[in-house]
Amino acid sequence: MWALLAAVRPGLRLFRVGRGLQTPHPVPPWPPCSVRALVAAGRWDPGNRRLGGVDGRGCGERPEDDQEEEEEEKDEAELLSHQPLLLAGAQRVCVLHPDVKGGTSHRSSAEWQVAEAAALVHTLHGWSVVHTMVVATRTPGRKLIFGKGNLAQVTETIRAHPEITSVFLNVEQMSSATKMELEAAWGVEVFDRFTLVLHIFRHNAQTREARLQVALAEIPLLRSSLKSSSACQDQPGRGSRYIMGSGELQPTDLQQRVLKEREAKIKRALERLCRKRGLLRRERARRELPVVSVVGYTNCGKTTLIKALTGDAAIEPRDQLFATLDVTAHMGTLPSRMAILYVDTIGFLSQLPHGLIQSFSATLEDVVHSDVIIHVRDVSHPDSELQKASVLSTLCGLHLPSTLLDSMVEVHNKVDLVPGYSPPGSRVLAVSALLGCGLDQLKAALEAAVLKATGRQVMTLRIRLAGPQLSWLYKEAAVQQVDVVPEAGEAHVTVIMSQAAYGKFRKLFPD
Numbered sequence: 381m382w383a384l385l386a387a388v389r390p391g392l393r394l395f396r397v398g399r400g401l402q403t404p405h406p407v408p409p410w411p412p413c414s415v416r417a418l419v420a421a422g423r424w425d426p427g428n429r430r431l432g433g434v435d436g437r438g439c440g441e442r443p444e445d446d447q448e449e450e451e452e453e454k455d456e457a458e459l460l461s462h463q464p465l466l467l468a469g470a471q472r473v474c475v476l477h478p479d480v481k482g483g484t485s486h487r488s489s490a491e492w493q494v495a496e497a498a499a500l501v502h503t504l505h506g507w508s509v510v511h512t513m514v515v516a517t518r519t520p521g522r523k524l525i526f527g528k529g530n531l532a533q534v535t536e537t538i539r540a541h542p543e544i545t546s547v548f549l550n551v552e553q554m555s556s557a558t559k560m561e562l563e564a565a566w567g568v569e570v571f572d573r574f575t576l577v578l579h580i581f582r583h584n585a586q587t588r589e590a591r592l593q594v595a596l597a598e599i600p601l602l603r604s605s606l607k608s609s610s611a612c613q614d615q616p617g618r619g620s621r622y623i624m625g626s627g628e629l630q631p632t633d634l635q636q637r638v639l640k641e642r643e644a645k646i647k648r649a650l651e652r653l654c655r656k657r658g659l660l661r662r663e664r665a666r667r668e669l670p671v672v673s674v675v676g677y678t679n680c681g682k683t684t685l686i687k688a689l690t691g692d693a694a695i696e697p698r699d700q701l702f703a704t705l706d707v708t709a710h711m712g713t714l715p716s717r718m719a720i721l722y723v724d725t726i727g728f729l730s731q732l733p734h735g736l737i738q739s740f741s742a743t744l745e746d747v748v749h750s751d752v753i754i755h756v757r758d759v760s761h762p763d764s765e766l767q768k769a770s771v772l773s774t775l776c777g778l779h780l781p782s783t784l785l786d787s788m789v790e791v792h793n794k795v796d797l798v799p800g801y802s803p804p805g806s807r808v809l810a811v812s813a814l815l816g817c818g819l820d821q822l823k824a825a826l827e828a829a830v831l832k833a834t835g836r837q838v839m840t841l842r843i844r845l846a847g848p849q850l851s852w853l854y855k856e857a858a859v860q861q862v863d864v865v866p867e868a869g870e871a872h873v874t875v876i877m878s879q880a881a882y883g884k885f886r887k888l889f890p891d
């Protein structure tokens with residue numbers, strides 16, 4: 381990609397490298413625990429509330445699977461060896477926010493959009509925002525986004541600040557033609573929200589699946605660069621193009637074919653992983669572990685909440701957008717001691733191209749298959765309502781079953797930052813995940829929601845110790861507690877079971 385861009389705009393690369401600092405990005409320190417591994421639930425160690433390993437292998441897999449998996453990983457490594465999307469060093473960024481006049485009124489204020497844009501930039505190691513500009517435009521759909529006068533002013537400002545090494549144009553996505561013209565005018569790299577988010581995703585993706593999904597999301601970007609490079613090539617006097625650092629000269633149609641093959645290979649690799657996920661999901665269902673997915677806008681506190689609910693000290697929330705990119709699962713218990721699996725998910729962000737979310741749909745499939753969804757909201761954020769709307773619209777795009785959407789538990793987080801906060805209705809729970817406030821109420825509400833969603837009931841049964849009832853219950857229901865009454869030769873067993881299982885129990889053991 382990098383070589384591709386450089387070849388499209390000869391000379392630009394050297395210039396930009398000269399203005400940027402070249403420092404490598406460190407690899408994030410925390411190892412994620414992926415769902416596909418976690419739900420190999422047989423390996424759960426009660427002393428360690430996290431589940432499984434990170435390699436995606438269940439307890440029942442055979443040694444010959446190792447070889448197959450090794451080969452798959454080799455193929456995938458090839459697919460993932462690619463050039464950086466953006467400059468590979470620290471950047472001093474100018475955030476340029478087009479303030480659309482006469483646009484839709486439900487958008488958040490320019491001030492908060494700039495703040496979010498700056499937060500995205502700060503997510504990357506060594507990147508800083510050295511300048512911000514909010515520039516009015518009535519013509520955001522035009523090639524150069526701004527009117528002539530404003531554009532000239534922006535150009536002057538950027539050129540007057542040599543410390544700026546790149547410009548983050550805070551639009552969802554710009555065309556390659558726009559990018560090329562703006563870069564030529566401003567003399568620095570210009571990128572949009574889509575490219576920046578992809579870049580962040582690349583840095584934060586830890587598992588094979590997340591990396592492949594990012595690689596898939598990049599394809600349209602590569603394709604559109606190729607198109608503009610082709611347009612450029614058609615102009616007389618232009619040099620030849622390269623693809624993905626191969627060093628080989630290739631005609632455009634061949635490059636397009638390579639890209640198409642690459643896309644197909646990534647999709648196949650993802651399907652392979654998806655099939656594995658399916659197997660593990662069935663295993664999870666067999667073990668009857670209810671699943672609670674935790675969703676919400678990025679940085680709202682999903683990971684912190686799961687840490688608070690599970691007491692898992694190994695979870696490390698970070699004050700960073702898109703800290704969680706791989707879906708992970710964590711074991712917790714509800715007041716009746718029912719064990720459940722909390723699924724931590726990738727945070728949502730407004731104004732992201734549909735394709736980006738689509739490419740993560742394999743990961744988000746876990747949300748579709750969950751029993752209950754918790755929607756976490758940061759109520760201390762001034763754009764909390766807009767964030768809610770953005771999350772709900774993304775969830776709608778995932779085609780969740782309506783029962784799952786209707787039973788969603790809304791959690792208002794970070795109430796410690798809003799003195800005197802009271803939630804708007806009884807269906808909403810106010811918590812501070814950081815301080816651990818409101819968690820008992822939340823667990824009670826979750827238990828009710830899980831029981832309702834799964835049709836289970838908590839009940840205490842009196843059974844004879846001499847008979848086969850106890851072993852039957854262990855096999856067919858979730859035994860929570862056994863209180864033995866030796867003098868009576870019986871036990872009081874608290875179980876969680878479905879109506880159907882209870883009916884079977886009564887039929888088998890009528891007294």
Ligand SMILES: Nc1nc2c(ncn2[C@@H]2O[C@H](COP(=O)(O)OP(=O)(O)OP(=O)(O)O)[C@@H](O)[C@H]2O)c(=O)[nH]1
Nearest residue numbers: 678679680681682683684699702703704727813814
């Ligand atoms: N004051 C306060 N801060 C909180 C609370 N919950 C989370 N935070 C902080 O918010 C920041 C983000 O928390 P995370 O749990 O990583 O948020 P997330 O939703 O998982 O973020 P992504 O994975 O990036 O989408 C961290 O700095 C947390 O310490 C809370 O209840 N109160």
Ligand SMILES: [Mg+2]
Nearest residue numbers: 682683703704
């Ligand atoms: Mg997180």
